[in-house]
Amino acid sequence: MAAQDAAVDSLRDREIGVEQEHLDRVYHRLEEKIHEAEFLMDDAVKRGQVGTPGALAERDAQVFRAGIHLNRLNSEFEDFLFGRIDLLLGKDGERGPDGAYTSVEPADDAVRGDSSADIAETLHIGRIGVLDSDYAPLVIDWRAPAAAPFYRSTPKDPGRVVRRRVIRSKGRRVLGVEDDLMRPELTAYLGGDKLPVIGDGALMAALGQARSHTMRDIVSSIQAEQDLVIRAPAASVTEVSGGPGTGKTAVALHRAAYLLYQDRRRYAGGILVVSPTPLLVAYTEGVLPSLGEEGQVAIRAVGSLSDEAAGVEGATTYDEPAVARIKGSSRMLQVLRKASRGALEQPGTARRTADPDGQLSFGDEADETAGSGEGAPATPTRLRVVAFGARVELNADELHRIRQSVLGGTAPVNLLRPRARRMLLDALWNKSSGRGRYTDPELAAELRSSFDEDVSTETVFLDFLNAWWPELTPRGVLAAMADEKRLGRWARRVLNQGEVRRLARSLKRLDREGNGPLSVHDVAVLDELQTLLGTPHRPKKKREFDPLDQLTGLEELMPQREETQRERAERLAAERTEYAHVIVDEAQDLTPMQWRMVGRRGRHATWTIVGDPAQSSWSDPDEAARARDEALGSRPRRRFTLTVNYRNPAEIAELAAKVLTLAMPGMESPSAVRSTGVKPRFETVRDGDLAASVREEARRLLAEVDGTVGVVVAMNRRAQAREWLAELGERVVALGSLEAKGLEYDATVVVSPAEIADESPAGLRVLYVALTRATQQLTVVSGERDLPDEGGVPDLLRD
Numbered sequence: 001m002a003a004q005d006a007a008v009d010s011l012r013d014r015e016i017g018v019e020q021e022h023l024d025r026v027y028h029r030l031e032e033k034i035h036e037a038e039f040l041m042d043d044a045v046k047r048g049q050v051g052t053p054g055a056l057a058e059r060d061a062q063v064f065r066a067g068i069h070l071n072r073l074n075s076e077f078e079d080f081l082f083g084r085i086d087l088l089l090g091k092d093g094e095r096g097p098d099g100a101y102t103s104v105e106p107a108d109d110a111v112r113g114d115s116s117a118d119i120a121e122t123l124h125i126g127r128i129g130v131l132d133s134d135y136a137p138l139v140i141d142w143r144a145p146a147a148a149p150f151y152r153s154t155p156k157d158p159g160r161v162v163r164r165r166v167i168r169s170k171g172r173r174v175l176g177v178e179d180d181l182m183r184p185e186l187t188a189y190l191g192g193d194k195l196p197v198i199g200d201g202a203l204m205a206a207l208g209q210a211r212s213h214t215m216r217d218i219v220s221s222i223q224a225e226q227d228l229v230i231r232a233p234a235a236s237v238t239e240v241s242g243g244p245g246t247g248k249t250a251v252a253l254h255r256a257a258y259l260l261y262q263d264r265r266r267y268a269g270g271i272l273v274v275s276p277t278p279l280l281v282a283y284t285e286g287v288l289p290s291l292g293e294e295g296q297v298a299i300r301a302v303g304s305l306s307d308e309a310a311g312v313e314g315a316t317t318y319d320e321p322a323v324a325r326i327k328g329s330s331r332m333l334q335v336l337r338k339a340s341r342g343a344l345e346q347p348g349t350a351r352r353t354a355d356p357d358g359q360l361s362f363g364d365e366a367d368e369t370a371g372s373g374e375g376a377p378a379t380p381t382r383l384r385v386v387a388f389g390a391r392v393e394l395n396a397d398e399l400h401r402i403r404q405s406v407l408g409g410t411a412p413v414n415l416l417r418p419r420a421r422r423m424l425l426d427a428l429w430n431k432s433s434g435r436g437r438y439t440d441p442e443l444a445a446e447l448r449s450s451f452d453e454d455v456s457t458e459t460v461f462l463d464f465l466n467a468w469w470p471e472l473t474p475r476g477v478l479a480a481m482a483d484e485k486r487l488g489r490w491a492r493r494v495l496n497q498g499e500v501r502r503l504a505r506s507l508k509r510l511d512r513e514g515n516g517p518l519s520v521h522d523v524a525v526l527d528e529l530q531t532l533l534g535t536p537h538r539p540k541k542k543r544e545f546d547p548l549d550q551l552t553g554l555e556e557l558m559p560q561r562e563e564t565q566r567e568r569a570e571r572l573a574a575e576r577t578e579y580a581h582v583i584v585d586e587a588q589d590l591t592p593m594q595w596r597m598v599g600r601r602g603r604h605a606t607w608t609i610v611g612d613p614a615q616s617s618w619s620d621p622d623e624a625a626r627a628r629d630e631a632l633g634s635r636p637r638r639r640f641t642l643t644v645n646y647r648n649p650a651e652i653a654e655l656a657a658k659v660l661t662l663a664m665p666g667m668e669s670p671s672a673v674r675s676t677g678v679k680p681r682f683e684t685v686r687d688g689d690l691a692a693s694v695r696e697e698a699r700r701l702l703a704e705v706d707g708t709v710g711v712v713v714a715m716n717r718r719a720q721a722r723e724w725l726a727e728l729g730e731r732v733v734a735l736g737s738l739e740a741k742g743l744e745y746d747a748t749v750v751v752s753p754a755e756i757a758d759e760s761p762a763g764l765r766v767l768y769v770a771l772t773r774a775t776q777q778l779t780v781v782s783g784e785r786d787l788p789d790e791g792g793v794p795d796l797l798r799d
């Protein structure tokens, strides 16, 4: 036995040596390329000094190319080279642009009658492609067509692949190799020797690794069904569904990298990834840089998607479910349409001004109303100006009619101000003595234009216009909705009284300008208001001219420039309002109002949408599905389903499936790819001390696993749970049930399933999410409310 082990070890060492030699060759070539690039940069600088337009253009082009080389080659990839495939002879002898043979199917005579065959081609796969000096491929970029068989080939459908090898390396050192044999029935030869096979597969090795607080890329172990999604053509909409842990998030991020590789020019318009929570953004944002992509992809939480509305920090608070339900619903749109127009009228407190008729007016003696009293200045109800030596006045009714007439139609309110101004002048003119003074049209027109000029530059008129048709801000309108009476008017026949009260109350945290903490659902409301209100055009400040700006993408490739790649990505994301491709992660959770917000960012985009209806925390999935359809319009869709759960061991998946049956009867669970033999544990609260029970369990799990422990509680226990765990160090995280979405931990503690399930109408689905976060171990801690049996199993999780 020992002799056999030693033989395996020496075979493994030999194969590691073989790959080490290859990696050495690759690095040697990379160094040559770096020297070339440095030379190009030097040369480019010299050319820049010549100063003729031709030389400058050439310099720019050279700097651009050299920038690409330097930036990519200097990137510290931890495992630059990670895969290899050994292939049979292909059907045709054609080579693709990367130097590899293109055929997927083996030639008819590739396998001999005695089931033996020769390896005709070996390809190494890495994060970027490298050609040797004769343009033969040393490493193929993982996204190139020639690399597809590395992911697609299976023993059932092997194509030309005989052996698929995952190479583990760090920097310049190869640490290990794991092989999968795709054609075990063959006796294959490589250079006359029998093809060796090491280990039993890379996938299991990857899945067994401890988790950290950031997601890893899966580039070396993408599975066939996932690869189909990643490389699906970009046209229109790609929809991916699949249960927890099937790799939807991973696939979506790899797809972003693939699309950029495939058509960088097209996606220079940016890729937006919409994530449900800031926690999931933080968890996933390292994946794209590890794939060599950064600048063009913006990963944003749905609560910070609308910069205009939310500011850079975004929203992190959550409304109670009943309020979230109102704010997210498409009924809200009707309310906002009315509010955005109604907010022009400001009841305010200023009615008690010194106007002789007891009315608020602008003009003559009684105008200084703005700023009097507390709260917003009231909307003036009279405009009085002096024209041709006489007073001309518009009363409340006349003003009302003008307002209604300007507001007819659907144009954004703030953009209607010039029209309002014009109609006011028309009305004043019609009442003035100027009208009818001349019959000659030219003279009449001249008089009219000097009337307009005189009246519209008068302070009285300007102040009136500012108060009567103020520029509205989304936050200001939102704050106006905190007034229950006004909101009641705007929501008539749309929301019932109870809903109006709840909604108004939830907005009381904002001050009059709308400053104050925003909830995640407020953001989509603000974004909608932004569209309904519009932004008046203001001339932009001119930027200084920089010739390098003309080369798109150059800044991203020039690490020595002041702005870092990340800063640039953030700036571009903030400046961008529309994207070339939109990826929606956890799409089942977007509310109708959020779909509208996201839809506006991808009006001309192609889309990738990943989600799982069984994990939806939105109470009316049908309504959300309709809103999704509206956002996507009639674009054709291509649908994929992922079926294998790579995260949870079978023991945990089985338990979660019980809740799935309650939450979505008839819905199938994905099949778990591995089993650990460790069953979930059930604990009940001891001595009524929930904190101590949870803490003790978290501590126990910390000792059991190498990586992270997540403790999931009902949303209203979030703050409490953080305190319970404060002393246990950084490997433990406390999460509200809605925050657990998309995340994973080596071990999790789910606290009181009943509390989580009762939290909202979608509570059972939220519980299903909570139960599917662990890669190794799960403990459920039950309180009284969970009605645990003698084994501690809560009511909801019993057979």
Ligand SMILES: Nc1ncnc2c1ncn2[C@@H]1O[C@H](COP(=O)(O)OP(=O)(O)OP(=O)(O)O)[C@@H](O)[C@H]1O
Pocket: 203, 206, 207, 216, 217, 218, 221, 222, 223, 226, 242, 243, 244, 245, 246, 247, 248, 249, 250, 251, 612, 615, 646, 647, 741, 742, 743, 744, 772
């Ligand atoms: N092909 C793969 N090779 C290695 N690991 C994988 C593979 N596919 C998925 N995983 C791992 O499985 C875990 C789950 O993946 P991911 O978070 O993308 O799933 P998901 O479908 O988005 O899950 P959920 O719906 O629960 O959020 C991650 O740790 C991911 O790295």
